[in-house]
Amino acid sequence: MFQNIPEVKLGIVAVSRDCFVISLSEKRRKAIVESCKSKGIDIYEAKTTVENEKDAMKALEEVKAAGCNALVVFLGNFGPETPETLIAKYFDGPVMYAAAAEESGNDLFNGRGDAYCGMLNCSYNLHLRHIPAIIPEYPVGTSDDIVEMIKDFIPVARAVIGIKNLKIITFGPRPQDFFACNAPIQPLYDLGIEVQENSELDLMVAYRAHKDDPRIPGVVEDMAKELGTKGNKYPDLLPRMAQFELTLLDWAEQNKGSRKYVVFANKCWPAFPKEFGFEPCYVNSRLASRGMPVACEVDIYGALSEYIGACLTCDAVTLLDINNSVPQDLYNENIKGKYDYKLNDTFMGFHCGNTPFCKLKNGEIKYQLIQNRLLENGQTPDFTRGTLEGDIIPGGITFFRLQSTSDGELKAYVAEGEVLPVATRSFGGIGIFAIPEMGRFYRHVLVEKNYPHHGAVAFSHVGKALFTLFRYLGIKDIAFNQPKGMLYPSENPFSSK
Structure with missing residues (x-):
């Protein structure tokens, strides 16, 4: 839809x-x-x-x-x-x-x-x-x-x-300890995008105004149908999340103004779960599955990147942390000799629970383990519930991002690869990703060029279309995962000896 x-x-x-x-x-x-x-x-x-x-x-x-x-x-x-x-x-x-x-x-x-x-x-x-x-x-x-x-x-x-017809709506300031999500918005206006920044208090007021909304039972029914018996771990949580979903959809409709399309970039921690009574991840996943991404941690360029992926594929997308390395023992047991990837070609892409249900194996509503430790002292979860968790389905992907530098210049990266059909043994919405020469790409593009930890994921190979689009938008710095033997400008030519 x-x-x-x-x-x-x-x-x-x-x-x-x-x-x-x-x-x-x-x-x-x-x-x-x-x-x-x-x-x-x-x-x-x-x-x-x-x-x-x-x-x-x-x-x-x-x-x-x-x-x-x-x-x-x-x-x-x-x-x-x-x-x-x-x-x-x-x-x-x-x-x-x-x-x-x-x-x-x-x-x-x-x-x-x-x-x-x-x-x-x-x-x-x-x-x-x-x-x-x-x-x-x-x-x-x-x-x-x-x-x-x-x-x-x-x-x-x-x-x-x-x-050209997009408005990015945000709620809350970008997190203090996530400066990587902060970026100048002038380049967005240069692209013809409108930006509306709001307070978390604005969102709370709108959410409370939707209490007892007569549409809530219908959304709850749709959520329960999507999750199934196995995935619907906390049925008591669904009315709260349905109320929030209606709040966002109504805000989008009432505030799109001159624009035709809307995406969100919202604050989701640490105050959100305690004050709203749940984690927003599952609702974010549902909107992303409809072509209206909701980026975590007020990541404005992450929201734009997700929307670009949705436009190119007409399919659900997600936003993930380029999160952790694959342990050597897991690699040896499940990847080495079975797939043509080195250890440092692989990594785990993770987020708390915003990946759409259709892109997860055995998706379930769970609780945010890290926030539970922080906000509920590791006790029985209450308001830290609401994440959508499961291993991401295997298949071809494109990891990419459009980003502004601190001085207002747009840049982008594009890397095609796949999610491997290998169990992650971890929590969250997570998958084991494999991208050829990822280790070099990580060092000489992501680290060298100061990209944030968030990357957008399209669930198909759309590198060609992304490169064409970014060229059309006038972006001069478009990085990709260069094959072995093709050195990055910053790569030490003696390091392989």
């Missing part, structure tokens, strides 16, 4: 240099549209072929009237440099440029379009005008090739649209 994620309404506009045969560009455009339809991709075909600036304005009106919020500009031949770039300048949404490959060695007179050359001039003109656009890794191809580019473009476009 992803109601907090944009729907991409795609259009395609063909361009043609006025000294080339216009029908060539139109014929090739039509072939792309037919190929899209055969593969289940809905795309609006603009009938205006752009040869000049007036055509560009006419085509823009056409796609706007059709409700398009993302656009493919197709160079069916060489293309007119200025008009084709003005399309991206004046279109209110992400734009991808692609160019036609030549079709036959038997038709290189009237059938030759020179779009290979035209793409160079197009990219040059985009740069002159400082217009952001998406140009695929190899942007020239047949109709079927370009459909594959379009398939890659759609999730990126969805994320761009989501970011």
Whole structure:
């Protein structure tokens, strides 16, 4: 039930240099549209072929009237440099440029379009005008090739649209001992994101106003259904958590203002459990499963990173601590010789209990062991209950984060890997993660570049889309887990000897 994620309404506009045969560009455009339809991709075909600036304005009106919020500009031949770039300048949404490959060695007179050359001039003109656009890794191809580019473009476009229409709502100051969650918010405004910061008292007032809300029993029933008999360890806790879930959902609806989409970054300890009477983790997990992440510890950039993952995958995401190393004995018993990873390729990703139920093996409502020690002296848990715990399901993942530096520069990292089907023998929402050359990545990216301990997790490999998105957003420092033999700038070249 992803109601907090944009729907991409795609259009395609063909361009043609006025000294080339216009029908060539139109014929090739039509072939792309037919190929899209055969593969289940809905795309609006603009009938205006752009040869000049007036055509560009006419085509823009056409796609706007059709409700398009993302656009493919197709160079069916060489293309007119200025008009084709003005399309991206004046279109209110992400734009991808692609160019036609030549079709036959038997038709290189009237059938030759020179779009290979035209793409160079197009990219040059985009740069002159400082217009952001998406140009695929190899942007020239047949109709079927370009459909594959379009398939890659759609999730990126969805994320761009989501970011542009996003509000991040926070409750509470960022924790004193978690400076890593503190970061300037100016870069968020530069991305077009709105931020609304609130007090924990505001949240408490809103929560109390939802006492005896008639919708609570329905949410309790839905929670019990999701958890099942085994997972529902504390049925008496569900009404409190249902009240809190309704509080957040109503706050989002009432405070989104000019924005279409909302995520949260909320204070969750140490005052929260005692004053509210529960840990918020399970509720946070439920909203994340619907495309509305709630980041722990007022981690604003963590919330944004999670939302980006949700937009790219249309799937549940989570936020985890890059938490602890895998013990040597556990590695020797369960990983070594069974999986092609060194010990320092592995680590445990953990958080108290915010990972969605659908991403856990045998998820259960439990209590926060660390907070129980701190706030309830290790006694029978009461208000420290409310975490959703279990081992994270195995499979491919992408660990990533978009972050601002202390001086307001955006940077990002992306690393693909997997969760291993190996029991963690620990508590919380936790999994044993394996990322090739993680040890080097940890030292020369995460430590060297001062990243915080939180990372967003998408439950599939979306590194390609993330890299494209971050490039589109103008981020120059995009780090990844470099393979062995490819040294990081800070890596000691003699350390492997």
